[in-house]
Amino acid sequence: MTIRKILTEPDPFLRQKSKPVELVDDEIRTLMDDMLETMYAAPGIGLAAVQIGVPKRVIVIDLSKDKEKKEPMYFVNPEIMTKSEENASYEEGCLSVPNQFAEVSRPDTCKVKYLDYEGKEKILETKGLLATCIQHEMDHLEGILFIDYLSKLKKSMIIKKLSKQKKNLERIVV
Numbered sequence: 549m550t551i552r553k554i555l556t557e558p559d560p561f562l563r564q565k566s567k568p569v570e571l572v573d574d575e576i577r578t579l580m581d582d583m584l585e586t587m588y589a590a591p592g593i594g595l596a597a598v599q600i601g602v603p604k605r606v607i608v609i610d611l612s613k614d615k616e617k618k619e620p621m622y623f624v625n626p627e628i629m630t631k632s633e634e635n636a637s638y639e640e641g642c643l644s645v646p647n648q649f650a651e652v653s654r655p656d657t658c659k660v661k662y663l664d665y666e667g668k669e670k671i672l673e674t675k676g677l678l679a680t681c682i683q684h685e686m687d688h689l690e691g692i693l694f695i696d697y698l699s700k701l702k703k704s705m706i707i708k709k710l711s712k713q714k715k716n717l718e719r720i721v722v
């Protein structure tokens with residue numbers, strides 16, 4: 549398993565639409581293993597493949613707090629079948645929007661159809677943080693980031709901050 553570099557905003561690569569996976573084979577499983585290791589190292593509770601530079605419809609999530617008992621979840625080609633009318637608000641963060649947090653309101657529950665690690669079709673009813681996280685990750689597959697839901701002013705302030713950080717980093721690295 550390999551820890552991969554996580555792309556950060558602003559990066560046009562993050563804004564593309566990810567392509568469906570045709571077959572869940574060993575190459576996709578290796579991708580999922582790498583994503584999981586990268587996510588644990590970050591650390592984060594979810595990761596979409598596009599965040600490590602692979603524009604495929606693959607997501608990993610692990611909400612377990614206990615580092616001894618990992619509970620990885622794998623979602624290939626996820627589709628939302630139904631979502632609740634009721635919304636819930638969570639303070640979201642994103643590994644591709646480092647150190648920035650904001651409240652985002654999304655449907656409280658959603659039913660998701662996907663392929664698992666073995667390529668088997670599954671249906672899962674999600675609520676609470678899992679529902680939020682899966683919607684956040686599925687947004688990545690469409691090139692959407694949580695900051696897109698904020699006011700224009702908040703969003704532009706965050707992007708400005710991140711651009712500056714990137715420029716400073718480049719100066720140090722080069």
Ligand code: GNR
Binds near residue numbers: 594595680681
């Ligand atoms: O680690 C993460 N935490 C988080 C918190 C609230 C809502 C969504 C998330 S996902 C984020 C990791 C990430 O960027 N996934 O794309």
Ligand code: NI
Binds near residue numbers: 641642643644688
């Ligand atoms: Ni994210």
